[in-house]
Amino acid sequence: MASIAGSSALSFARPVKAINTNSLAFSPVRKGNTFLHLQPMPMRSVSCAAKKDTVDKVCEIVKKQLALPDHTEVCGESKFSELGADSLDTVEIVMGLEEHFDISVEESSAQTIATVEDAADLIDKLVAGKA
Amino acid sequence: MAAAAAAPTRAEVLALFRSLLRTAKQFSDYNIREYTRRRGADAFRENRALADAQAAAAAFAEGKKHLEVAKRQALVYSLYAPKAKSVMELKVQ
Numbered sequence: 001m002a003s004i005a006g007s008s009a010l011s012f013a014r015p016v017k018a019i020n021t022n023s024l025a026f027s028p029v030r031k032g033n034t035f036l037h038l039q040p041m042p043m044r045s046v047s048c049a050a051k052k053d054t055v056d057k058v059c060e061i062v063k064k065q066l067a068l069p070d071h072t073e074v075c076g077e078s079k080f081s082e083l084g085a086d087s088l089d090t091v092e093i094v095m096g097l098e099e100h101f102d103i104s105v106e107e108s109s110a111q112t113i114a115t116v117e118d119a120a121d122l123i124d125k126l127v128a129g130k131a
Numbered sequence: 132m133a134a135a136a137a138a139p140t141r142a143e144v145l146a147l148f149r150s151l152l153r154t155a156k157q158f159s160d161y162n163i164r165e166y167t168r169r170r171g172a173d174a175f176r177e178n179r180a181l182a183d184a185q186a187a188a189a190a191f192a193e194g195k196k197h198l199e200v201a202k203r204q205a206l207v208y209s210l211y212a213p214k215a216k217s218v219m220e221l222k223v224q
Contacts, residue, residue: 095152
């Protein structure tokens with residue numbers, strides 16, 4: 001394992017950056033990356049917050065779907081109903097998320113989504129389950 | 132006659148909407164896909180405040196009929212998919 005890091009350091013001009021990009025490339029693939037702990041991975045058993053990227057992406061899609069002005073504060077805790085979305089809007093938002101993340105949300109799961117955080121959590125779970 | 136046509140529940144209506152949007156996704160033609168989505172959303176939004184149970188049931192039955200039509204058409208269109216993609220689908224370069 002040390003030899004892999006060593007050889008990549010030799011083949012690239014800037015070894016620090018090379019090791020970083022290697023770990024970033026490996027981190028989505030869970031198998032065999034126990035030696036690269038540069039990015040903390042959310043464990044599936046512990047329900048921590050959803051990844052920041054996912055939350056941001058969800059916020060973006062929500063804003064686009066509801067045609068909210070750009071400066072609107074959309075964070076993880078925002079409820080869809082507070083943002084002015086009715087249940088039809090919620091269905092459309094979930095479909096948009098399905099399309100963007102290329103996942104398939106169950107009927108029952110979709111009914112329970114009330115905040116941006118819920119949506120991001122569900123997406124992360126489905127993406128992790130798919131990978 | 133079906134005098135006891137109960138109004139559809141909220142969950143049923145949302146399920147119908149979701150099926151419609153999913154069916155819309157299957158169209159390879161951009162125009163039809165967008166139209167189905169837009170028309171579906173507009174129709175559901177228009178009828179959202181129907182107080183009368185019978186009117187709601189009628190609208191729900193209409194929606195189901197349209198879903199069947201959309202499903203059949205998705206199949207037919209997939210047989211004759213156009214080779215060129217619509218300009219709206221090209222990524223902004």
